[in-house]
Amino acid sequence: MNRIGVVLALVGFLLVVPSAASACGYDRCPDTNLSDGSASVGYSGVGVTGLVAQQPSDAVDYIWRLRHLCVLSDEREGACSSMDFRQCPQQPGRVIQYLVVQQRPVVRADGTAVVEVVPGLAPGTPVGTWEDVRQGCIDITPLNPPPSGDEVFSYFQRLPLPTLTTQHQPPGNGLAGLPVIFYTDSPTTQTFTVDIRGFTVVIQATAEQFTWHTGDPSGQIVTTHPGQPYPNQTIEHDYRSGTYTAHLTVTWSATFTVNGSAPADVPGTTTTDGPPVTFDVLQARSVLTNPYD
Template identity: 75%
Template sequence: MGGWLSFARDCVDITALNPPPSPGEVFRYFQTLPLPELVTQQQPPGNGLAGLPVIFFTDGSQTTQTFTVTIRGFTVDIVATATGFTWHTGDGAELTTTDPGAPYPDHTVTHDYRSGTYTASLTTTWSGTFSVNGGASADVPGTTTTDGPPVTFTVLQARPVLTNPYD
């Protein structure tokens, strides 16, 4: 046994031992957020008519979502924004847009069908920004998607009939 050794007492910066979440870490959390599965809506509601376009849209009020998560003790605010919409029309076509569509008369997403029964759905692409402990905002490095529930509708064939208006 030897003599006593004297050590100085100093404050140690432990920031390097627990750095703020990296963009990759935030992306892993981003992919697991409970983002809404946006519902496909169509006009006319119920049945459509062959030769007339079916209008597609979804609830635009749900296209921005804000979440606060804790990652290793850091408060991370994530703002997810729907940036892409892929409408699966049910007849093999896909319509890709950057807006959620709108009902008549402001419609922006339409598709023409032949008569038959179709099941349409919507895949939404989400991108985001994040900030750590109220700091500067940065982009989440990647996107994630959600699939909305399918909606089934029938497109009917209308046939014109000439009549005598004086009968």
């Protein structure tokens, strides 16, 4: 056969092994972690380069899988050694690992195989043993691609972002005719490190919008800053006399990095609601007094 093609499937993913990153010298390539190191493959020809359409079942002579050196050493010798961990040259946005390609014969549709088989076995049944074909650095990005922005966003929405506390002045009761000052002194940035399918993802969250729910019919005050206390106040609200409950909703945006990559924007925002704060606004009344009394 002169056509070369490989289709690897592991946990529902498609793995393409391109020729450009198919192998490197044994002294340059340590291993990293692949969950179980096994993948079945439809294959025709020799070598493990390029991708063509999956072959029909009657053309498949072997199933294929990828294994880590450490996994194989543990199975064969009961332990790993430092030689099982080899460094592969990396490319931005790619996942390249040092792996062993193995093959195992299967029963063809006509009941034959490349090795002698027991009559009556169903087509596709593995026979014989796994054999090493070669080892080297293999691009497995399509099998386990770096987290996308949408995937990071799904994690971002579930992070325990801080709930910002509403501060107001004057503390305690306010006075009708004297504006109530709002601000928050809670942290407005937060950094999280999460593991997404083996990738280290650092999410830098930033409060980008503040919605102050004033608790009266006038509604809300929306700002892009957290406010400041007196005498540098920037957020004020006038109240009639009464009792009010206010709280702060914060809209968070974020950037993220994957294994130390350049930062990228998380494609979406999320919100948190801070604890409510209740206060009275009193009506001051003038009273004439005799300054000589």
